[in-house]
Amino acid sequence: MxxxxxxxxxxxxxxxxxxxxxxxxxxxxxxxxxxxxxxxxxxxxxxxxxxxxxxxxxxxxxxxxxxxxxxxxxxxxxxxxxxxxxxxxLREPLIALGRWGLGLPPSPEIDTATTRVDLIALSVSSVVTPDKLAGLKEIYELHVGRETFHVEIADGRMRTRSGPSPVRPDLEIHCRTRTFLKLIFGGTQVTDAVRSGDVRVAVGTDELVERAFDLMSGTEIDYPVYVGM
The missing domain is CATH 1.10.10.10 (Winged helix-like DNA-binding domain superfamily/Winged helix DNA-binding domain)
Structure with a gap:
């Protein structure tokens, strides 16, 4: 029983x-x-x-x-x-489940205003292969719309964390939510976004910006529902 x-x-x-x-x-x-x-x-x-x-x-x-x-x-x-x-x-299985959910079609019951870029970064950054992270020890602080989060790279892992970095980051950028989504899902190029001012670099170099988004957008799957936001 x-x-x-x-x-x-x-x-x-x-x-x-x-x-x-x-x-x-x-x-x-x-x-x-x-x-x-x-x-x-x-x-x-x-x-x-x-x-x-x-x-x-x-x-x-x-x-x-x-x-x-x-x-x-x-x-x-x-x-x-x-x-x-x-x-x-639970990190790997839950993030894998989240990545599976990224590809689901839009639903009228879902409020797109609840989109959180830190959760998207959590999902997409988790699949970066260790060879791409080898030798890297960097922190990226991102101010996207009203959100602030940071991404830590160390020991061959890349992890998204809430809030500002507790130490001075190697890279700090500011952009709108729409810009971030287009950079992550392939709607625009990093160099174009920096040149136009859509991405403002407060700390770091253009090279670091390109590396950060190259790592975070390391996916071959297209998610047009996010690009279209």
């Missing part, structure tokens, strides 16, 4: 869904893939979830050793939620 909270099957996928299958759980993990977050940060990003359900989901994830509570070092010193080592193991 099983309860409503478990599939009751001796199957790795079923066991994974016992932990992750409740509504909103994947999206909480998605936010934490971008770095530690305060409860308020999660509540603001997922307003339809509501504080009570958010608390319940976080408790379940803590019990499953997917999420833990921590405190950021000074000067921040605030309580946050972050992924455990087991939680980090």
């Amino acid at each position: 099983t309860t409503a909270r478990t599939y009751g099957q001796m199957c790795p996928l079923a066991r994974s869904m016992d932990v992750l299958g409740e509504r909103w759980t994947f999206l909480i993990v998605r936010e934490l893939l971008l770095g530690p977050k305060r409860f308020k940060d999660l509540a603001d990003t997922l307003p339809a979830l509501g504080p009570n359900r958010l608390t319940a989901r976080l408790r379940s994830l803590e019990a499953a050793d997917v999420v833990r509570r921590s405190t950021l070092p000074p000067p921040a010193g605030v309580a946050v939620y972050e992924l455990t080592e087991r939680g980090e193991g």
Whole structure:
């Protein structure tokens, strides 16, 4: 006999869904893939979830050793939620699922105003092959529309993180959301965007800008729904 909270099957996928299958759980993990977050940060990003359900989901994830509570070092010193080592193991499968979703056709039920470029960067930057990242140790800080996020490259990995870089970045750029999407999905060339002023380079060189977008747009799949925004 099983309860409503478990599939009751001796199957790795079923066991994974016992932990992750409740509504909103994947999206909480998605936010934490971008770095530690305060409860308020999660509540603001997922307003339809509501504080009570958010608390319940976080408790379940803590019990499953997917999420833990921590405190950021000074000067921040605030309580946050972050992924455990087991939680980090979800990075590749969840980002792969997100990339699969990039290719889905548009739906009238989806509000395009909810587009977040940090989540797109999280998805597309994850597939960069280690050979392209070999020997690179760089940080790119991007101000896109009203969003700010940074991309860290180190140890053959490229990861997108929320907010500004905690240290001085090697590259800092400013652009509109539409410009960013066209650069990522092939609607325009980096050199043209810099020359026209659509991309403003606050820190770094033109060479770094080209490398950053070459890495982040390292995909052969076309996503016209984003290019057309």
